[in-house]
Amino acid sequence: MTERKRLLFANSKACQGCLSCVVACAQRNEGMSAPSRARIHVDLEPFEGVHRLHYCLQCKAAPCAEACPVDAIHFVSKGRYWAVDYDQCIGCKQCISACPLGVMFYDPIGDKVIKCETCQGDPICARVCPTGALLWGDLAERRNYQKGG
Amino acid sequence: MGEKSEELYGWTGKILRVDLGGEIVEEETAKYTPDFIGGRGFAAKIAWDEIPPGVTPFDPRNPLMFFTGPLTGTMAPFSGRTTVSSLSPQAHPHEWFTRAGMGGHWGPELKYAGYDGLVVTGKAERPVYLWIHDEKVAVREANDLWGLGTYETQQRLMARHGKDVKIVTIGQAGENLSRIAVINTETEAAAGQGGFGAVMGSKNLKAIAVRGTGGVRVARPEEFLERCTLITEEARYPNCWPRQPKLNPQMVAKYGQRFWACTQQCTARCRLSRYYTKVPSVVGEGVHSGQLHCVSPLFRGIKEGFYNWDLGFEAGFEVSRFANDYGLNHWDILLGLIPWLMACKEAGLLEHLDGLPIDLDDPHFWLALLKKMAYREGIGDALAGGGRRAAALLGLGEEFSDPVYAAWGYAGHWDGHGDHVNHIIFPFWLVTGLQWAMDSRDPLSSGHGYTALVMGWSPIRVPEDGLTWEEIMAVGEKVYGTTQATDPRSGYEAKAIPAVWHGHRSVLKDSLTVDDTIFPRTASKTTADHVARAGGMEGPTFEYHLFTSATGLEMSLEEFDWAAERIFNLERAVLVRNHGRSRETDETVISYLEREENWVNPFLGERQSLDRQKFLRLMDEYYELRGWDRGSGRPTRDKLDALDLGEVADELGEHGLLP
Numbered sequence: 127m128t129e130r131k132r133l134l135f136a137n138s139k140a141c142q143g144c145l146s147c148v149v150a151c152a153q154r155n156e157g158m159s160a161p162s163r164a165r166i167h168v169d170l171e172p173f174e175g176v177h178r179l180h181y182c183l184q185c186k187a188a189p190c191a192e193a194c195p196v197d198a199i200h201f202v203s204k205g206r207y208w209a210v211d212y213d214q215c216i217g218c219k220q221c222i223s224a225c226p227l228g229v230m231f232y233d234p235i236g237d238k239v240i241k242c243e244t245c246q247g248d249p250i251c252a253r254v255c256p257t258g259a260l261l262w263g264d265l266a267e268r269r270n271y272q273k274g275g
Numbered sequence: 276m277g278e279k280s281e282e283l284y285g286w287t288g289k290i291l292r293v294d295l296g297g298e299i300v301e302e303e304t305a306k307y308t309p310d311f312i313g314g315r316g317f318a319a320k321i322a323w324d325e326i327p328p329g330v331t332p333f334d335p336r337n338p339l340m341f342f343t344g345p346l347t348g349t350m351a352p353f354s355g356r357t358t359v360s361s362l363s364p365q366a367h368p369h370e371w372f373t374r375a376g377m378g379g380h381w382g383p384e385l386k387y388a389g390y391d392g393l394v395v396t397g398k399a400e401r402p403v404y405l406w407i408h409d410e411k412v413a414v415r416e417a418n419d420l421w422g423l424g425t426y427e428t429q430q431r432l433m434a435r436h437g438k439d440v441k442i443v444t445i446g447q448a449g450e451n452l453s454r455i456a457v458i459n460t461e462t463e464a465a466a467g468q469g470g471f472g473a474v475m476g477s478k479n480l481k482a483i484a485v486r487g488t489g490g491v492r493v494a495r496p497e498e499f500l501e502r503c504t505l506i507t508e509e510a511r512y513p514n515c516w517p518r519q520p521k522l523n524p525q526m527v528a529k530y531g532q533r534f535w536a537c538t539q540q541c542t543a544r545c546r547l548s549r550y551y552t553k554v555p556s557v558v559g560e561g562v563h564s565g566q567l568h569c570v571s572p573l574f575r576g577i578k579e580g581f582y583n584w585d586l587g588f589e590a591g592f593e594v595s596r597f598a599n600d601y602g603l604n605h606w607d608i609l610l611g612l613i614p615w616l617m618a619c620k621e622a623g624l625l626e627h628l629d630g631l632p633i634d635l636d637d638p639h640f641w642l643a644l645l646k647k648m649a650y651r652e653g654i655g656d657a658l659a660g661g662g663r664r665a666a667a668l669l670g671l672g673e674e675f676s677d678p679v680y681a682a683w684g685y686a687g688h689w690d691g692h693g694d695h696v697n698h699i700i701f702p703f704w705l706v707t708g709l710q711w712a713m714d715s716r717d718p719l720s721s722g723h724g725y726t727a728l729v730m731g732w733s734p735i736r737v738p739e740d741g742l743t744w745e746e747i748m749a750v751g752e753k754v755y756g757t758t759q760a761t762d763p764r765s766g767y768e769a770k771a772i773p774a775v776w777h778g779h780r781s782v783l784k785d786s787l788t789v790d791d792t793i794f795p796r797t798a799s800k801t802t803a804d805h806v807a808r809a810g811g812m813e814g815p816t817f818e819y820h821l822f823t824s825a826t827g828l829e830m831s832l833e834e835f836d837w838a839a840e841r842i843f844n845l846e847r848a849v850l851v852r853n854h855g856r857s858r859e860t861d862e863t864v865i866s867y868l869e870r871e872e873n874w875v876n877p878f879l880g881e882r883q884s885l886d887r888q889k890f891l892r893l894m895d896e897y898y899e900l901r902g903w904d905r906g907s908g909r910p911t912r913d914k915l916d917a918l919d920l921g922e923v924a925d926e927l928g929e930h931g932l933l934p
Contacts, residue, residue, distance in 0.1 A: 142550075
């Protein structure tokens with residue numbers, strides 16, 4: 127059986143701003159409930175009403191990886207995500223500047239760059255999202271999801 | 276109590292103390308943990324230790340306390356809340372120590388900045404705001420913010436300090452010391468009741484902006500995640516409420532209606548909370564956006580009923596938005612002040628306010644009224660005291676404020692009398708009546724649990740989607756130990772038990788901190804016996820299981836409940852010592868309940884009113900269950916010793932206040 131190509135999809139309109147995804151991400155990946163250490167960010171918009179979700183789309187040609195002077199960001203085929211090899215990373219943060227979506231983050235407590243690695247193929251953010259604003263699925267599921275299925 | 280762990284989990288370990296006339300210092304949270312849990316518990320301890328009798332709300336010595344709890348900022352569902360405690364300018368006739376709860380995202384941010392709580396004392400010479408950026412804490416000039424509404428104040432501080440900053444602020448009402456001024460965050464989350472916005476204003480403190488880049492550690496992460504997941508799953512429709520909340524497609528299209536989390540980690544689509552992104556202004560130009568939850572949908576009026584004005588949705592939304600911006604208390608305006616004004620007008624006592632005709636169908640009237648109150652212009656000076664005080668100050672229609680103000684300067688809420696929205700029948704309002712009698716404020720802020728069970732699931736309110744009376748009685752037996760506590764055919768028997776039980780649940784929620792709409796979990800639609808449970812945890816123990824996983828404390832369920840009772844008793848001791856609280860005070864709620872109830876119990880067929888003698892015996896039962904003296908309504912030496920509050924008993928004894 128071939129592995130399904132699953133990706134993380136977001137529907138900002140369904141996000142009600144509970145930050146469950148953010149807190150769970152940091153808790154799972156860094157062992158701490160700390161939004162500053164999360165690999166998904168939600169810009170709360172209390173006065174406009176539509177929150178904005180920021181997370182890595184796992185680009186085919188990833189500018190972060192291209193910008194890395196020591197090739198510390200590599201693609202993991204099993205799971206289909208870009209991962210940071212901290213043994214190689216020199217902390218230059220060029221990946222942060224290179225990312226057009228602003229989703230290569232800096233963790234001020236761990237003093238390191240961080241990005242979504244899809245929790246190695248089972249992202250906790252989508253699991254805990256109570257409203258379906260985040261979906262971990264393939265393209266067919268995404269189409270169905272956007273139709274409200 | 277359980278042993279303290281080497282490292283604190285759940286709590287961050289520090290409390291920030293800001294004296295606006297002096298120093299900024301940090302205090303160890305460990306001074307209060309684990310016994311006082313957090314939130315309301317910490318505040319009660321500080322009130323007992325540091326507020327001497329004679330201090331009044333606007334005295335610089337009055338501490339304005341913002342406390343989170345060990346669950347705030349973690350993955351625990353419904354845990355983003357903050358408890359604000361202080362001496363209350365709204366409370367009447369005693370300006371005593373009480374509390375208010377607040378949602379939003381501010382409390383978690385305070386923890387991420389490294390603080391479990393913030394205690395503000397003193398008074399700044401000029402308007403200031405506090406800027407807390409992790410361990411950097413600064414008192415900044417706020418001359419440019421003073422005079423602004425709560426929305427613009429937050430937007431300016433977000434522009435100055437970054438979008439991620441979370442802010443609590445007062446509007447013009449708080450600056451001008453309105454006794455019903457709120458402390459606001461985002462569009463409609465607020466420490467609403469108590470008049471704490473005026474306490475902040477009296478300190479010349481306009482706002483508190485917080486940015487935290489740290490975090491909270493939990494002791495047993497895997498177990499905690501599992502429990503959070505189980506409880507989140509359980510506390511969803513159809514278990515948390517009988518009808519599935521839905522958006523209205525027309526409201527979605529026309530006004531951008533959407534679901535909205537009132538607080539961080541709210542994982543349910545709420546039946547109460549909605550956000551609107553584009554509601555045209557009726558009085559002015561452009562569009563308004565913001566949240567409507569809880570009481571604010573009532574601004575539009577209900578044509579058929581007690582609140583029978585008709586503003587329509589758009590004007591109602593606009594009025595609500597202005598009340599938020601000025602920082603005025605919705606509940607007091609809608610359930611207290613307006614009903615009193617309506618009755619005064621109907622009786623021919625009052626036709627206009629400073630020449631402005633009283634016309635509740637006209638949004639211009641409402642906006643002018645709010646402005647007068649916020650700026651204390653003309654008659655607004657008296658109205659800014661809230662409906663209870665305004666009636667007394669103006670010597671106007673006090674007989675019309677009595678039927679809507681249940682007690683302590685707070686308008687009725689789920690008591691079957693002054694509150695004409697929340698349908699509750701005899702004998703169930705005997706329990707809420709007792710909750711009112713024993714509290715220092717409207718007890719429903721964290722005390723809906725009983726009404727949610729007996730009315731929220733009842734064949735009266737949800738005939739097709741709820742539970743049968745037999746099922747509600749079976750849940751009542753499990754939770755309270757007797758079917759009589761939830762039997763619609765019962766009378767005064769077994770009504771003290773739920774009043775005591777929910778008193779403790781209220782303490783726990785305000786201390787941990789978790790939301791009142793969801794906790795405690797009692798009824799369920801998906802278990803055979805209709806008692807909530809998940810993964811081997813009984814519904815009413817969910818908070819306990821979250822607390823032990825987060826903190827790692829080896830505390831038994833009995834010890835956890837003991838801690839709640841201890842906090843409840845300490846709060847009572849503060850009221851006894853500082854404000855002379857006694858049984859006589861508690862009994863002042865009786866005359867309010869002696870009026871005829873608003874709805875009819877179908878098993879009785881006619882409206883009931885309180886039987887004074889029977890209620891006095893019910894109060895006896897309540898004091899006995901609490902181990903308090905029946906005659907004085909005060910905690911006894913034995914009770915206080917059993918709660919490890921011997922020093923409190925000693926001090927009450929010195930004041931001659933120990934029974």
